Amino acid sequence: MHYDVKDTDLATSGRYKIEWAEQEMPVLQLIRARFAKEQPLRGVRVAACLHVTSETAALVRTLQAGGADIVLCASNPLSTQDEVAASLVVHDEIPVFAIKGEDNATYYRHLNAALDHHPHMTMDDGCDLVSVLHKERPQQVGEVRVGTEETTTGVIRLRAMAKDGALRFPVLAVNDSMTKHYFDNRYGTGQSTIDGVIRATNILLAGRTVVVSGYGWCGRGVAARARGLGAHVIVTEVDPLKALEALMDGYQVMPLLEAAKKGDVFITVTGDKNVIDEQHIAVMKDGAILSNSGHFNAEINIPALKKLSDGRPPRQVRPFVEQYTLKDGRRINLLGDGRLINLAAAEGHPAAVMDMSFANQALGAEYMLKHGAGLKPDVYTIPEEIDREIARLKLRSMGVEIDTLTEEQARYLASWEEGT
Structure with missing residues (x-):
C-alpha cells in the first residue's frame, strides 16, 4: 500500500x-x-x-x-x-x-x-x-x-x-x-473560526472590534460567536440583502475601507480574492490581526502586505502568527498564513x-x-x-421529539379551496 x-x-x-x-x-x-x-x-x-x-x-x-x-x-x-x-x-x-x-x-x-x-x-x-x-x-x-x-x-x-x-x-x-449549510457553515464555522483565532493568539475578544467580511452562513456564525464573547462586531458586505440582514441583526455595517481603521481583528469568510487589499492594510491600527476562514488563502492580499512591510521577513511571534512590520513601524499580524484559521490553528468543526x-x-x-x-x-x-x-x-x-401533522392538517396544507 x-x-x-x-x-x-x-x-x-x-x-x-x-x-x-x-x-x-x-x-x-x-x-x-x-x-x-x-x-x-x-x-x-x-x-x-x-x-x-x-x-x-x-x-x-x-x-x-x-x-x-x-x-x-x-x-x-x-x-x-x-x-x-x-x-x-x-x-x-x-x-x-x-x-x-x-x-x-x-x-x-x-x-x-x-x-x-x-x-x-x-x-x-x-x-x-x-x-x-x-x-x-x-x-x-x-x-x-x-x-x-x-x-x-x-x-x-x-x-x-x-x-x-x-x-x-x-x-x-x-x-x-x-x-x-444551516448547521456546518453557521454553527461549525462560527465556533471553530473563533476557536482558531483564540488558540493562535490567546487574545481576549471582549471589548475588541472584530470585522467580519462576508455575511453568508459562515459570516453569520462567526459574527454571532464573536458578539457572544463580548466583541463589537462590524460586518462588511457587497450584497445589499445580506448587508441589510446584518444591520437588522444588530451589527454595524460599513465599507471595509472604513472598517479597516476601526478593527482590531479581521476575519474574512467570502470565498473571493483580495478582500483585504493593500488600501485596507495601509490604514489599519498597529497590532491589527488578520485571519481568514474561507477555503483558499487568497482572501487576504499577502503580496500586498509584504509590499507594505519594511522589507524584513515577518517574525514568527507565535506558532501560527507572523508579524509584519510596515515601513512606518506599525505591526500587522497574519494568522495561519492566511489559510483556514479554524483548521490551521484549531481542529476544525x-x-x-x-x-x-x-x-x-x-x-x-x-x-x-x-x-x-x-x-x-x-x-x-x-x-x-x-x-x-x-x-x-x-x-x-439528541433525545428530541417533534410533532407530526394530522391527516386533516396535511390535507389542509395541500388544498386551496378552504379560506376565510
Whole structure:
C-alpha cells in the first residue's frame, strides 16, 4: 500500500482521536451499520480530497464499511491532523497522502497520487481534485461516474465549470444541503473560526472590534460567536440583502475601507480574492490581526502586505502568527498564513455538526452512484427527503421529539379551496 504521512508511530493517538469524534457522530454510525450490511459502494474506487481530521476519518471509515475502495488526500496544506492520517493508514489500511504543513509541490503531488487510484467517484472539498483532473488528466475524466463537493468555494468553482461547459460528470453540491449549510457553515464555522483565532493568539475578544467580511452562513456564525464573547462586531458586505440582514441583526455595517481603521481583528469568510487589499492594510491600527476562514488563502492580499512591510521577513511571534512590520513601524499580524484559521490553528468543526455534513456526504455518494447514470454533467442538490431524514435522525440521537401533522392538517396544507 502506497501512502505519504508524517509518522505512522502517531497511529495510536490518532485512533483515540477518531474514537472520540465518532462518539459525537451517531447519525453517521447508523449509516455505517446499514452500509456494512448492504454494501452500496462495493467495488467503487473513490478519491477523496478532504480535510484530514478525525471527523473525516469517521466518514471514510463509513464509506469503506460500505464497500468503497478509497484513497484520501488533504484539501488544504495546513488542515491535516497527522495522527489521524497515521491511524487511517495503520489501523484501517486506507492509503492517505497528507502531511500538515506540506508545501505547494507536495500538495499537488498528493492530489495526483489520489487520482492515480483511477477513481469512479471523486469526493472534493474546494474543487482542487476535480480541477486537476479536468485540466491535467483529461484522458482519465471518462473513468469518473460522479462526484460530490463539500464546501461553498468548491460549489462556486464547479458551477463556473458547468457554465463554461467544462464539467464532464455530474457532481452533488453537499454544501447546498440544508443540514449542511444551516448547521456546518453557521454553527461549525462560527465556533471553530473563533476557536482558531483564540488558540493562535490567546487574545481576549471582549471589548475588541472584530470585522467580519462576508455575511453568508459562515459570516453569520462567526459574527454571532464573536458578539457572544463580548466583541463589537462590524460586518462588511457587497450584497445589499445580506448587508441589510446584518444591520437588522444588530451589527454595524460599513465599507471595509472604513472598517479597516476601526478593527482590531479581521476575519474574512467570502470565498473571493483580495478582500483585504493593500488600501485596507495601509490604514489599519498597529497590532491589527488578520485571519481568514474561507477555503483558499487568497482572501487576504499577502503580496500586498509584504509590499507594505519594511522589507524584513515577518517574525514568527507565535506558532501560527507572523508579524509584519510596515515601513512606518506599525505591526500587522497574519494568522495561519492566511489559510483556514479554524483548521490551521484549531481542529476544525466539532464532530457533532460534522455528523450531519458527513451523513450528507455518505448518503449523497450512495444517491449519486444509484442515479448518476441518468444525470447530465452539472451540479445537483441532494433530494429534500434525504436532507430531512438526516435532521430527523439527528434529533432522535439528541433525545428530541417533534410533532407530526394530522391527516386533516396535511390535507389542509395541500388544498386551496378552504379560506376565510
